[in-house]
Amino acid sequence: MSPTGTASGPARPGWTLRRLLSARNLVVAAATALALLLPLFGSNFFVEFVMTRTMILGIAAATIVFLAAYGGMISLAQYLLAGVAGFMVGNAVVAQDAWSKGLKLGWNPWVAVLFALAVTTAVAFVLGALASRTTGIYFLMITLTYAVIGYYVFGSITPLSGFGGITGIDPPGLFEDHPVRMYLALVVLSVLVYVSFRVLAATPFGLALQGIRDDPVRMASLGFNVSLHRTLAFTLAGFTAGLAGVFNVWWNGQIDPTSISIGPTLDLLIVAVIGGTLSLEGAWLGAFVFVAANNYLRNLPLVDHIGITEARFNTIVGVLVLLIMILSPDGLAGIIERVRKGLHRLFQPPPGPGSTPAEAAAGSP
Amino acid sequence: MSTDAAAAASAERHGSLLSLEAVVVAFGGLQALGGVDLQVSQGDRLALLGPNGAGKTTLFNVIAGDIKPTSGRVTIKGIDCTELPARFRPRLGVARTYQKTRLFRGLTVEDNLYLAQTGRSGRHLALLRSGVDAEFRDRARAMAETVWLADVVGTTAGDLSHGQQRQLEIGMALVTGPEFVMLDEPASGLSRGERERLVQLLLSLDRDITLLLIEHDMDVALRAAHRVVVMNEGHTVASGTPTEIRVDPLVHAIYLGSEAGLGGADP
Numbered sequence: 001m002s003p004t005g006t007a008s009g010p011a012r013p014g015w016t017l018r019r020l021l022s023a024r025n026l027v028v029a030a031a032t033a034l035a036l037l038l039p040l041f042g043s044n045f046f047v048e049f050v051m052t053r054t055m056i057l058g059i060a061a062a063t064i065v066f067l068a069a070y071g072g073m074i075s076l077a078q079y080l081l082a083g084v085a086g087f088m089v090g091n092a093v094v095a096q097d098a099w100s101k102g103l104k105l106g107w108n109p110w111v112a113v114l115f116a117l118a119v120t121t122a123v124a125f126v127l128g129a130l131a132s133r134t135t136g137i138y139f140l141m142i143t144l145t146y147a148v149i150g151y152y153v154f155g156s157i158t159p160l161s162g163f164g165g166i167t168g169i170d171p172p173g174l175f176e177d178h179p180v181r182m183y184l185a186l187v188v189l190s191v192l193v194y195v196s197f198r199v200l201a202a203t204p205f206g207l208a209l210q211g212i213r214d215d216p217v218r219m220a221s222l223g224f225n226v227s228l229h230r231t232l233a234f235t236l237a238g239f240t241a242g243l244a245g246v247f248n249v250w251w252n253g254q255i256d257p258t259s260i261s262i263g264p265t266l267d268l269l270i271v272a273v274i275g276g277t278l279s280l281e282g283a284w285l286g287a288f289v290f291v292a293a294n295n296y297l298r299n300l301p302l303v304d305h306i307g308i309t310e311a312r313f314n315t316i317v318g319v320l321v322l323l324i325m326i327l328s329p330d331g332l333a334g335i336i337e338r339v340r341k342g343l344h345r346l347f348q349p350p351p352g353p354g355s356t357p358a359e360a361a362a363g364s365p
Numbered sequence: 366m367s368t369d370a371a372a373a374a375s376a377e378r379h380g381s382l383l384s385l386e387a388v389v390v391a392f393g394g395l396q397a398l399g400g401v402d403l404q405v406s407q408g409d410r411l412a413l414l415g416p417n418g419a420g421k422t423t424l425f426n427v428i429a430g431d432i433k434p435t436s437g438r439v440t441i442k443g444i445d446c447t448e449l450p451a452r453f454r455p456r457l458g459v460a461r462t463y464q465k466t467r468l469f470r471g472l473t474v475e476d477n478l479y480l481a482q483t484g485r486s487g488r489h490l491a492l493l494r495s496g497v498d499a500e501f502r503d504r505a506r507a508m509a510e511t512v513w514l515a516d517v518v519g520t521t522a523g524d525l526s527h528g529q530q531r532q533l534e535i536g537m538a539l540v541t542g543p544e545f546v547m548l549d550e551p552a553s554g555l556s557r558g559e560r561e562r563l564v565q566l567l568l569s570l571d572r573d574i575t576l577l578l579i580e581h582d583m584d585v586a587l588r589a590a591h592r593v594v595v596m597n598e599g600h601t602v603a604s605g606t607p608t609e610i611r612v613d614p615l616v617h618a619i620y621l622g623s624e625a626g627l628g629g630a631d632p
C-alpha cells in the first residue's frame with residue numbers, strides 16, 4: 001500500500017485539481033470575484049451599506065452554520081459573542097479625553113482587536129464547556145439563556161457598557177474614512193472563514209466533529225472525549241464570531257446592550273435559516289437576502305400602498321422565513337441545490353434501451 | 366527468563382480478562398440485571414443466549430461503560446471499571462458493536478472506519494493529516510475489504526443497505542485492533558449466505574482475541590463459541606459447552622417458552 005496515503009486510493013484523492021474545480025467551488029469563486037469587483041460598478045450605498053453589512057452578518061451566521069452542519073449544535077450565542085468582541089474593542093480604543101462612555105483605555109486599535117478576540121475566545125471556551133454536555137433542543141435553550149444573560153450582564157455592568165452604550169468607536173487608520181477598503185477586507189475575511197471551515201471539515205478534528213454530530217454515544221465508546229471536542233468547536237466558532245463583532249463595531253462606530261438583545265440574536269438565526277443551516281454558502285446568501293429585504297422591501301411602492309410600514313417589516317421577514325422553511329428545510333441553499341438537481345436531470349440524455357422501465361420511471365420527474 | 370516468570374506470564378495471559386461481580390441494573394422498578402456474576406478469560410469465545418428482554422444488551426452496556434450498574438463491580442484486566450466512563454474502554458482494548466446500528470450516517474464507509482481508530486490515538490484533535498493518518502486510512506480500506514464493503518468505501522453510511530450497515534458495524538469494532546470484542550446480534554437481518562460469511566469471519570479472528578457474542582441464531586452462536594452462557598430475566602441460568610447447551614432441558618424450556626426454538630434461526 002502507498003506509504004503516503006494522501007493520493008493512494010479513489011476514496012480520498014486529497015485536494016486534486018478535479019475536486020477543486022467542482023461546480024460548487026466554481027460558483028463560490030465567481031461570487032467572490034464579483035464581490036471583489038463590485039466597488040467598480042456598484043453604488044456607494046449598495047457597497048458600503050448593503051454589502052458590507054451582508055459580509056459581517058454572513059461571517060457571524062457562518063459560525064451558526066458551522067456548528068449546526070458539522071457539530072449538530074444550533075447556537076443562539078453567536079451574536080452575543082460578536083457583541084463581547086464589540087464591547088471589548090469599544091472599551092479599549094476610545095480615548096480617555098473622548099466625549100464617550102466605557103473604560104476609555106485609549107489603546108492602539110490593533111492591540112484592542114487582539115485583546116477583544118482573546119476575551120471572546122476565552123468566554124466562548126467557558127460557555128462552550130458548560131453547554132457541551134447537552135445536544136439538540138437543550139443546547140439551543142442553554143445558548144439562548146447565554147444570549148439573554150449576556151444582554152443583562154452588559155446592561156447592568158455600566159462601567160463596561162457605559163449607560164446606553166459606547167459611542168465614537170473609530171476603526172484603525174487603515175479603514176477610517178475608507179469604507180470600500182473595509183468592505184474589501186470583509187470579503188477577504190469571508191473567503192478565509194469559508195475556506196477554513198471547509199478545510200477544517202476534512203481534518204481529523206473536523207471528521208471527529210461530524211462523527212459526534214451523527215452519534216455521540218458511539219464516539220464516546222470509540223474513545224473520543226465528546227464534550228472536549230464540542231467545546232473546542234464552540235470556541236473556534238466564538239473566535240470567528242468575534243471577528244465579525246470587531247468589524248461590526250467598527251462599521252457602526254458604537255455599541256450598546258440593546259444591540260445584543262434577543263431581537264438581533266434571533267435576526268442572526270433567521271439569516272442562517274434563510275440561507276440554510278446545513279450549507280456554509282447559505283450564510284452569506286441568507287445575510288444578503290435579509291439585509292436587502294431590510295433596506296429595499298420597505299421602500300417598494302406596493303408595500304406603501306397596502307400599508308405595510310416599517311414597524312411591520314418583521315411580519316414580512318417572518319412570512320418569508322416561514323415560506324422558505326415550508327418549501328425547503330435547508331433554506332435557500334437547499335432550494336438552489338434542488339433546482340440544480342432538477343435541471344441536471346432535465347438535461348441528462350434519456351435512459352438507454354438497456355435500462356428497465358422502473359429505472360426510466362424513476363429518472364423522470 | 367525463569368520458569369516462574371514464564372508461568373506468571375502465562376497465568377496473566379490466560380487469567381481473567383473480564384470479571385463481573387453481582388452486577389445489578391435497575392431501570393426504575395424494572396430489574397434488567399438481578400446480580401450477574403461472570404468471568405471471561407483471555408481468548409475465550411463466549412456466546413450469550415437468552416430470550417428478548419433477558420438483559421443481554423444491558424450486560425454489554427455495563428461492560429462497555431455505556432451505563433453504570435446500580436450495584437456490583439466490573440473489572441477489566443484487573444482494573445476496576447465500574448465508575449470509568451465509556452471513553453476509557455478502548456485503551457483497555459475493548460470494542461463493541463450495537464444491536465441497533467450506530468454509524469456515522471453522514472460520513473463515508475472509509476471515514477467511519479477511519480474515525481473508529483483515531484479516538485484511541487489522541488489524533489482526533491489534530492488539524493493536520495500525518496503519516497499515522499495514512500496508516501489509519503490504509504487500515505480502514507483493508508477492513509472495508511474484510512467486511513465485504515470494498516466497493517462501497519466512498520458511499521455515505523446512511524445510504525448503505527441494512528446488511529451492509531451491519532457489516533460496517535462489525536468492521537468498526539474490529540478495525541480498532543481490539544483484544545476484547547463484544548458483538549450484539551451481528552447476524553440479525555443478514556441473509557443465510559451473509560451469516561455463513563460472518564461465521565467464517567469470526568472463526569478467522571486471531572486466537573488471542575476474546576469474543577463475547579450475543580446471537581439469536583443458534584447455528585452462528587454455537588459454531589463461533591466455545592462456551593455458552595444462557596440468561597433469562599436478568600440472571601444467568603445455565604452455562605456450558607455448545608454441546609451441553611444444545612441438550613440442556615432448562616434451556617429448552619426457556620427457548621420453547623419464547624419465540625425461538627433451539628437449532629432454528631430466528632426469523
Ligand SMILES: Nc1ncnc2c1ncn2[C@@H]1O[C@H](COP(=O)(O)OP(=O)(O)O)[C@@H](O)[C@H]1O
Nearest residue numbers: 392395397415416417418419420421422423424
Ligand atoms: N434504557 C432502558 N430503560 C428502561 N428499560 C430498559 C432500558 N434498556 C433495557 N431496558 C429493559 O431491560 C430489559 C432487558 O433489556 P435488554 O438488555 O435490551 O434485553 P436483551 O438484549 O436480552 O433482549 C428489558 O425489559 C428492557 O425493556
Ligand SMILES: [Mg+2]
Nearest residue numbers: 421422423464
Ligand atoms: Mg438485546
